[in-house]
Amino acid sequence: MVSSPSNFHPREMWRESAVDEFLSCFPRDLTADVRVTCHVAHSRISRSYIRGLIVSIEFEIRSTKWAAYFLQIVHDARLQKRISLRSAISVKWAICAHVQGESYARQEQQKRLDVTLQRKMTEYRVALQCVAGTSVVKYGRKGKPHATALCVENGDTLRWTSKLLAKATHSVVDGVAATTTMGKKRVKAKNAIPLASIVKVTSGTGTSVLARALQKGTLILGDAKCTLSVVTETRTLDLKAKNAEEREWLQRSLEFLVELARDHERRVAQQVELTIMKRMETLSVWKHGRKVEEGQRTPVFARSRAAGRVSPVKASHCFSLVTTLRSLDIQAVNEQQRDWFVVAFRYLLDKVHEKTAAMQRERAERQLRMLQELYREEEDDNYLTGDGDDMYYDEGPPVRRS
Numbered sequence: 040m041v042s043s044p045s046n047f048h049p050r051e052m053w054r055e056s057a058v059d060e061f062l063s064c065f066p067r068d069l070t071a072d073v074r075v076t077c078h079v080a081h082s083r084i085s086r087s088y089i090r091g092l093i094v095s096i097e098f099e100i101r102s103t104k105w106a107a108y109f110l111q112i113v114h115d116a117r118l119q120k121r122i123s124l125r126s127a128i129s130v131k132w133a134i135c136a137h138v139q140g141e142s143y144a145r146q147e148q149q150k151r152l153d154v155t156l157q158r159k160m161t162e163y164r165v166a167l168q169c170v171a172g173t174s175v176v177k178y179g180r181k182g183k184p185h186a187t188a189l190c191v192e193n194g195d196t197l198r199w200t201s202k203l204l205a206k207a208t209h210s211v212v213d214g215v216a217a218t219t220t221m222g223k224k225r226v227k228a229k230n231a232i233p234l235a236s237i238v239k240v241t242s243g244t245g246t247s248v249l250a251r252a253l254q255k256g257t258l259i260l261g262d263a264k265c266t267l268s269v270v271t272e273t274r275t276l277d278l279k280a281k282n283a284e285e286r287e288w289l290q291r292s293l294e295f296l297v298e299l300a301r302d303h304e305r306r307v308a309q310q311v312e313l314t315i316m317k318r319m320e321t322l323s324v325w326k327h328g329r330k331v332e333e334g335q336r337t338p339v340f341a342r343s344r345a346a347g348r349v350s351p352v353k354a355s356h357c358f359s360l361v362t363t364l365r366s367l368d369i370q371a372v373n374e375q376q377r378d379w380f381v382v383a384f385r386y387l388l389d390k391v392h393e394k395t396a397a398m399q400r401e402r403a404e405r406q407l408r409m410l411q412e413l414y415r416e417e418e419d420d421n422y423l424t425g426d427g428d429d430m431y432y433d434e435g436p437p438v439r440r441s
Contacts, residue, residue, distance in 0.1 A: 079125040086124070089131050096135060099142040106138045163299060166292035167191055173289060176279040182252035184279070191234075195300050197269065197293070198231040199276070232271060234300035240293045242267045242286060248277045269293065312387065337361065339368040360384065 079085045093100065093110070100106040110131060117127040170189050177187045177199060187199045244253055246268045252258035258266070264283045267290050269276035280286035337359045343349050349357070355374045358381055360367040371377040 079128050082124050082128070085128045089128055089135070092135050093131070096138060096142070099138050100135075103138055103141060106134055109134050159299070162295060166295045167194075169288050169292040170197075170296065173280075173285075175281075175289075178248050178252050178258065178277040178279070180248060182248060182255045182257050184252070184257050189278075191296065192231065195234050195303070196231050197234055197237075197276075197296075201230045232269065232274075232276060234297050235304040236271050237293075237297045237300075238270050238272060240267060240269055240290050240297065242290055246270070246275045246277055248275055252277075267293075308390070312390070337366045337368055339366055343368075 100110070113122070113127050113130050113134070116122050117124070122130075170191055173189045175187060175189060176184045178184050187201075190198050190200075192198045242264075244250055244258070244263045244266055249258060249263075249266055249268065253260065253263075258279070262279060265281070265286050266277065266279045267286050268278070278289075280289055340349070340357060340359070344351065349370060353370065356372070356377050357368065357370045358377055359369070369380070371380060
């Protein structure tokens with residue numbers, strides 16, 4: 040029975056609309072499965088092509104952690120006749136396609152990293168040129184100004200010329216006597232600040248040194264826009280540039296150098312920790328447990344020596360990680376390995392203590408801010424009335440005295 044055109048056309052229209060609706064809801068950003076797109080027409084030609092493809096991308100295959108292993112699995116399965124030749128060719132082609140995709144992604148990422156590195160190197164050179172040799176006015180702790188020159192030493196330390204020079208000549212910068220290094224300079228540690236230790240670089244008279252200078256009259260209010268301060272955890276370096284524009288690019292250059300120094304210090308610390316962890320994984324040691332324990336200074340080592348598990352001659356090969364509850368007692372292969380472990384663990388423990396102290400300091404600062412905000416809210420709302428004595432004294436019965 041043949042359907043009439045009147046019955047056929049609406050049904051086909053309904054089917055087309057349903058397909059269109061399905062396709063409109065289907066995501067468009069999905070890539071095609073390479074196992075489906077690989078169609079083996081001629082087995083012999085395809086096998087030769089795959090063999091040549093594997094040889095041509097051998098370096099990319101070995102640069103991955105999985106491709107060579109997967110190709111070996113497919114090869115073994117083909118030798119055991121667990122898969123057909125066409126399936127083996129299709130899977131190998133899929134593996135090669137994924138390897139080429141990863142290689143292309145790595146190349147693109149490396150290009151982006153190279154562009155970023157070139158831009159950072161250009162910005163780094165510009166920042167060094169902006170900071171090095173810049174003549175500014177430095178304000179001391181008492182608010183007294185003197186001219187000085189800035190420089191960046193070894194790319195990680197901000198240094199400025201000192202007033203105390205063995206042989207120096209004096210010049211005048213903005214009406215302030217300056218000392219220039221015409222002779223041998225008496226280098227002092229206080230005349231340098233590590234860039235990684237700088238907390239922030241601020242503009243204006245927000246520090247106590249510049250506020251004291253304003254109070255004494257050594258800094259006029261009109262020059263406040265030309266001032267900036269390099270703030271660390273323990274001190275501040277308060278400077279005044281020639282104008283607001285010089286202060287602006289000097290501040291930007293210092294902020295860039297500080298960020299770069301912090302990133303470098305963080306990368307070095309991560310690399311050191313990674314190197315320590317990798318070497319610890321490769322070194323074999325003897326661990327003396329709590330049941331069979333040895334020792335020199337800990338009870339674990341004492342019991343191990345009494346049981347004959349360790350000789351007193353190898354005491355220089357042993358070390359212990361001691362806590363308040365227990366100890367981890369380890370015997371290395373030799374004294375050199377023991378020394379390396381001790382240095383490595385002390386480094387890691389120092390890092391942990393620094394992070395713990397930073398977290399405690401941050402928690403204390405946060406609690407202090409919360410208390411200050413609560414105090415302000417209480418003052419604004421006039422929550423407390425009177426002299427507040429009723430908060431501390433209750434109306435209980437008088438104390439009986441004998």
